Amino acid sequence: MKSPEFPxxxxxxxxxxxxxxxxxxxxxxxxxxxxxxxxxSLPSWTLGIHPSTGADxxxxxxxxxxxxxxxxxxxxxxxPVLGVxxxxxxxxxxxxxxxxxxxxxxxxxxxxxxxxQEGRAVALKSGRPHYDVSPEILAASNAVLAHAxxxxxxxxCALQVHAETGPCSDIADLARRAGVPVKxxxxxxxxxxxxxxxxxxxxxxxxxxxIKSGRPFTMESDYMDSHERPGAVIGPKxxxxxxRQLLAAGTMTEEDCFRIHTETIQDVYGVTISLS
Numbered sequence: 001m002k003s004p005e006f007p008x009x010x011x012x013x014x015x016x017x018x019x020x021x022x023x024x025x026x027x028x029x030x031x032x033x034x035x036x037x038x039x040x041s042l043p044s045w046t047l048g049i050h051p052s053t054g055a056d057x058x059x060x061x062x063x064x065x066x067x068x069x070x071x072x073x074x075x076x077x078x079x080p081v082l083g084v085x086x087x088x089x090x091x092x093x094x095x096x097x098x099x100x101x102x103x104x105x106x107x108x109x110x111x112x113x114x115x116x117q118e119g120r121a122v123a124l125k126s127g128r129p130h131y132d133v134s135p136e137i138l139a140a141s142n143a144v145l146a147h148a149x150x151x152x153x154x155x156x157c158a159l160q161v162h163a164e165t166g167p168c169s170d171i172a173d174l175a176r177r178a179g180v181p182v183k184x185x186x187x188x189x190x191x192x193x194x195x196x197x198x199x200x201x202x203x204x205x206x207x208x209x210x211i212k213s214g215r216p217f218t219m220e221s222d223y224m225d226s227h228e229r230p231g232a233v234i235g236p237k238x239x240x241x242x243x244r245q246l247l248a249a250g251t252m253t254e255e256d257c258f259r260i261h262t263e264t265i266q267d268v269y270g271v272t273i274s275l276s
Contacts, residue, residue, distance in 0.1 A: 006254060007273045009036040009261045010239040011199040012081075012160065012188050012220035015067050016042060020225030025236040026071040033240035036077040036265070036273055038220075039068050040125055040160065041112075043085040046226075051092070054107015057084060061115055079271055082112035083125030083148065086141055086162055090129065093137075102140045106147045113151040122269055124152050127162035127188075145171070149178035149185070158184040158269050160199075167194045184268055189222055189233075197268055202234060202242040208251050216264045219243070 015026055029037060041064040044051055049059050061082045068078040084105045092101035115121040126148030128141035145161070152159040159180065161171060168187060172195045175185045183197050190198035192206040198217045200207055210217050219242070222233040243261070246252035252260075262273040 004033055004035050004275060006257055007035045007261045007275060008033050008240045008243050008257075009038070009218065009265050009273065010034060010221050010223075010236075011038050011186070011218040011265070012040055013037050013223045013236065014040055014042055014225050015071055015223075016046070016225040017067060017070065019046060020227055022067075022225070023070050023074060025223065025225050026074045026076055029236040029240065030074050030076050032237035033244060034076060034236075035275065036079065036261075037071070038079045038081050038123070038160075038269075039064060039071065040081045041083060041085075043087060045088075045091055050095075051088075051104055051108065052095075054104055054109075054111050056104075057108035057111050060108075061112060061121070065115075065120060077273075079123070079269065080115075080121040081123045081125050081160055082115050082121045083160070084108040084112070084144070085125070086127040086129050086144070087131075089137060089141055089144070090133075098136065098140050102143055105144045109144070109148045109151050113155050116155045116157050122271055123158040123160060123186075124148055124155070125160040125162065125188075127160075128164070130162065130164045142174075146174055146178065149175055149180050152184070153179040156270075158186055160186045160188050161196065162188050165189075166191065169195055172196055183216070186218070186268060188220065190217075192217075202238040207242075207246070211246070211252055211256050211260075214259075216259075216267070218260060218264055218268070 044060050068080050071078045172182045175182050185196045186199050187194045187196040199220045202219045219239050221238045223236045224232045
C-alpha cells in the first residue's frame with residue numbers, strides 16, 4: 001500500500017471488537033488514508049459492565065487500551081480518550097439515588113484522570129445528556145461535567161464534551177472557571193456556532209465555510225462500530241474520504257489539510273502528529 005502523503009486524523013471514533021467489526025474497521029480507516037485517530041471509551045453498559053463505584057470504570061478503560069493496542073497493529077496511531085458517557089446517569093439512577101450516581105460518575109472521571117496522568121490516555125470525556133431530562137438530572141449532570149473540567153485542569157489535558165445540539169455556550173464559562181482553555185474543550189458532534197472547539201462530523205455542511213474562515217476545527221466520524229447499527233454515525237472511511245474529496249475539489253488546500261489534521265490537533269491535545 002502507498003504511504004500516506006499527509007496526516008488525516010479522526011477526532012472521535014469507537015472501535016469495538018466484541019460488538020462490532022473491530023480491527024477491520026480500523027483497517028478500512030487506514031486503507032482510505034487515515035493515519036491517526038482518537039479512540040473514545042464506550043459507555044459501560046455496551047461492554048456488559050455495570051459500575052457501582054468510580055473504580056469499576058477501570059474495566060471500561062482497560063478494555064479501551066486493549067483495543068488501542070489492537071488498532072495500532074494496523075499502522076494507525078491511536079490516542080485513547082477516557083471518561084464517563086453522560087447517559088450513564090440515567091442507567092445508574094435505575095440502581096441508586098441520584099447523589100450516588102453523581103458520585104459514581106465523578107469517581108469514574110477521577111479514575112480516567114489517573115490514566116491520563118500516567119500517560120496511558122491523552123484526554124478525558126464527559127458532558128451531559130443530549131436528550132430531554134428533568135431539571136434535577138440536568139443539574140446533576142452539570143456537576144459531573146464541572147468535575148471533569150476540574151480534572152482536565154489538574155491533568156493539563158483536553159476534554160471531549162458530549163452534550164445537546166447547539167452552541168453549549170455555558171460550558172465555555174464553566175471551562176474558564178475551572179481554568180481550562182476553551183480551545184481545549186472539544187464539542188464532539190459540534191455545530192459551527194459553538195464557542196468551544198468544534199469537532200465536526202465529516203461531510204458537515206459548515207466545513208467549507210470554516211476552511212475559508214481559517215477557524216480551528218477538527219473532523220470526526222463518531223463511528224459506533226456496532227453490528228446493530230452498521231455505519232452509524234458515519235463509516236470509518238469517512239474522514240479520510242471526505243478530506244480527499246475536499247482536496248480534489250479545491251475546497252481544501254494541502255496547507256488547510258495540515259492545519260486541520262495536524263496543527264490544530266497538536267494545539268488542542270498536546271500530542272505529536274507525524275508520519276514517521
